[in-house]
Amino acid sequence: MKREVRMRAEDTEGVESGAAAIEWGSDALAELLRRLGLRFVALVPGSSYRGLHDSLVNYNGNRDPRLLVCLHEEHAVAIAHGYAKVTGDPMAVAVHSNVGLMHASMAVYNAYCDRVPMLIIGATGPVDAARRRPWIDWIHTSADQGALIRPYCKWDDQPASVEAALDSLAQAYSITRAAPSAPAYVCLDVSLQEQPLAAPPAIPDTRRDRSPRSHGPDAAAVKAARELLGEARRPLFLLGRLGRDKRDWDRRVALAERCGALVISDLKNGAVFPTRHRLHPSPPGIFLPVTSARLIGAADLILSLDWVDLAGTLAAAAGHGYPAVARIISCTTDSALRNGWSKDSFGHQPVDLSVPADPDLLVRALLESGVPVRPADWPTDWPTDWPTAGGAPAPAPAEGIGRDISMHDLAGALSTALAGTPACLIRLPLGWDGGDLEAGHPLDYLGQDGGAGLGSGPGMAVGAALALDGSGRLPVAVLGDGDFLMGGTALWTAAHYRVPLLVVVANNSSFHNDVVHQERMAAKRGRPVRNSWIGQAIADPDPDLPAFARSLGFRAAGQVTDLAALPAALAEAVAAVRAGHCVLVDVRTRPDGYPAPGG
Numbered sequence: 001m002k003r004e005v006r007m008r009a010e011d012t013e014g015v016e017s018g019a020a021a022i023e024w025g026s027d028a029l030a031e032l033l034r035r036l037g038l039r040f041v042a043l044v045p046g047s048s049y050r051g052l053h054d055s056l057v058n059y060n061g062n063r064d065p066r067l068l069v070c071l072h073e074e075h076a077v078a079i080a081h082g083y084a085k086v087t088g089d090p091m092a093v094a095v096h097s098n099v100g101l102m103h104a105s106m107a108v109y110n111a112y113c114d115r116v117p118m119l120i121i122g123a124t125g126p127v128d129a130a131r132r133r134p135w136i137d138w139i140h141t142s143a144d145q146g147a148l149i150r151p152y153c154k155w156d157d158q159p160a161s162v163e164a165a166l167d168s169l170a171q172a173y174s175i176t177r178a179a180p181s182a183p184a185y186v187c188l189d190v191s192l193q194e195q196p197l198a199a200p201p202a203i204p205d206t207r208r209d210r211s212p213r214s215h216g217p218d219a220a221a222v223k224a225a226r227e228l229l230g231e232a233r234r235p236l237f238l239l240g241r242l243g244r245d246k247r248d249w250d251r252r253v254a255l256a257e258r259c260g261a262l263v264i265s266d267l268k269n270g271a272v273f274p275t276r277h278r279l280h281p282s283p284p285g286i287f288l289p290v291t292s293a294r295l296i297g298a299a300d301l302i303l304s305l306d307w308v309d310l311a312g313t314l315a316a317a318a319g320h321g322y323p324a325v326a327r328i329i330s331c332t333t334d335s336a337l338r339n340g341w342s343k344d345s346f347g348h349q350p351v352d353l354s355v356p357a358d359p360d361l362l363v364r365a366l367l368e369s370g371v372p373v374r375p376a377d378w379p380t381d382w383p384t385d386w387p388t389a390g391g392a393p394a395p396a397p398a399e400g401i402g403r404d405i406s407m408h409d410l411a412g413a414l415s416t417a418l419a420g421t422p423a424c425l426i427r428l429p430l431g432w433d434g435g436d437l438e439a440g441h442p443l444d445y446l447g448q449d450g451g452a453g454l455g456s457g458p459g460m461a462v463g464a465a466l467a468l469d470g471s472g473r474l475p476v477a478v479l480g481d482g483d484f485l486m487g488g489t490a491l492w493t494a495a496h497y498r499v500p501l502l503v504v505v506a507n508n509s510s511f512h513n514d515v516v517h518q519e520r521m522a523a524k525r526g527r528p529v530r531n532s533w534i535g536q537a538i539a540d541p542d543p544d545l546p547a548f549a550r551s552l553g554f555r556a557a558g559q560v561t562d563l564a565a566l567p568a569a570l571a572e573a574v575a576a577v578r579a580g581h582c583v584l585v586d587v588r589t590r591p592d593g594y595p596a597p598g599g
């Protein structure tokens with residue numbers, strides 16, 4: 001892929017190439033971060049890491065890693081999250097002591113639940129109380145800062161010397177990258193950062209840390225899985241948290257075709273299988289669609305590849321009237337991360353074969369092991385009344401008709417505006433119908449935020465756009481107005497660094513997901529459903545999203561309220577983003593057709 005990165009450059013070109021010698025503790029740390037190959041540090045500055053900040057700029061020359069200024073620590077983490085969704089690689093994030101990490105914490109939880117790597121660098125006022133400045137160093141020091149995020153962080157450390165900090169950062173980098181990935185946090189005492197060094201310390205040899213990030217299944221597991229697949233008449237693959245590599249994608253398709261398996265995917269995760277493939281008959285959903293429940297009930301073998309909440313999904317299928325009777329193979333390494341604090345490891349699902357390995361390496365091993373080849377007219381044993389492909393594309397809106405805009409209309413208009421332009425749907429709002437998603441490549445759609453922590457969308461959009469910059473793929477995030485307004489100032493970072501990005505806000509002037517919940521509560525209790533908007537409306541005043549976006553450096557025309565005006569507004573926006581601009585389109589959407597949340 002040709003990369004023409006258009007990022008602004010004066011904060012690197014204006015800086016000399018860096019200091020010649022390691023003179024301070026933080027110089028050594030900056031040297032290590034450079035050698036680790038980190039390209040960016042997303043940050044909100046703070047005096048607790050002023051030593052490291054100085055070294056990143058004046059020792060490293062603000063290059064690899066380069067500072068990315070953010071307006072909120074939650075955005076800094078969300079940017080690293082979005083970046084990791086595209087690249088699979090960790091970005092560094094720097095957050096101020098105590099308060100910065102507190103701001104970051106929800107986004108860390110999202111990243112943890114989404115199993116993405118990132119290296120979070122924090123700081124603390126001097127642990128040695130005798131060295132604390134009055135007031136500020138005391139309120140920004142805590143006995144155990146890592147405790148703030150330890151339950152949803154893969155590893156954390158607070159080293160007490162420069163040598164230990166070097167070791168700790170190298171270790172954190174290695175740990176966050178190993179599957180299952182999740183953020184790692186290192187808290188650097190200001191004293192060690194600002195310590196003068198008589199001689200440079202030994203920097204860990206980063207070239208030696210090349211171990212594989214995940215491991216394949218053992219031969220016995222492959223044999224057992226192959227036998228179960230060979231015996232199955234109606235195999236069903238549940239494809240969950242899988243990677244962005246196109247070769248892995250092709251192998252999944254090849255395995256499903258060889259086994260005659262049907263496939264279900266999930267809107268919470270990035271695209272993992274062609275949604276319009278004949279073997280993917282049911283649209284992906286955030287909650288299990290009834291068409292997928294039918295497949296689960298009819299299958300005689302389920303192969304779950306790191307599917308999010310297998311037990312809950314099977315319970316949902318049973319709730320729809322389709323209890324699973326299939327034998328089950330579950331391949332995931334996720335149990336390595338579970339600590340019981342958060343219940344993101346979900347319920348226990350008894351399975352017939354558990355394969356604690358990288359699921360895509362199981363797919364590869366099964367293909368190489370000569371898994372049975374089924375005839376092309378397979379599946380012969382499934383009931384015959386399945387739809388043949390994952391739903392019909394949304395119809396393009398008829399021109400010239402003035403009417404309000406449903407989410408389905410927005411999907412159709414966006415797909416028309418993007419026709420012929422390779423794009424990446426970074427995020428879709430909760431009310432998006434999975435049948436409207438047409439994915440034919442792992443970068444066509446990146447999924448949700450893992451922890452369902454609202455406000456993540458804008459930051460993740462910026463991080464993903466940064467990772468996609470120069471790839472030829474147009475970054476597009478469709479966000480709810482609630483999600484957008486909670487995290488909207490994240491957009492400034494994209495505008496500041498000239499990272500092209502299209503943000504479309506599906507604006508229903510409401511936290512509408514919760515209106516649906518209140519409707520359900522009221523109906524169940526025989527109370528007035530008409531009150532369900534109360535406590536949810538984002539109106540009077542209606543936030544002026546285009547004006548807000550313009551104030552952050554985005555281009556934005558007035559709100560689109562009429563379906564007839566939508567195609568031109570989106571076409572114009574797509575053209576501007578292709579030309580390198582950041583654009584927001586505010587679309588007034590009708591809240592009907594919202595899929596029912598579970599429970």
Ligand SMILES: Cc1ncc(C[n+]2csc(CCOP(=O)(O)OP(=O)(O)O)c2C)c(N)n1
Pocket residue numbers: 429430431452453454455479480481482483484508510511512513514
């Ligand atoms: C931090 C946080 N607060 C509250 C919620 C509960 N919540 C889930 S969806 C939602 C509404 C989302 O509103 P919007 O983004 O506008 O999407 P809409 O439902 O209107 O389509 C809320 C408040 C949450 N998930 N995260």
Ligand SMILES: [Mg+2]
Pocket residue numbers: 480481482506507508509510511512
């Ligand atoms: Mg809304």
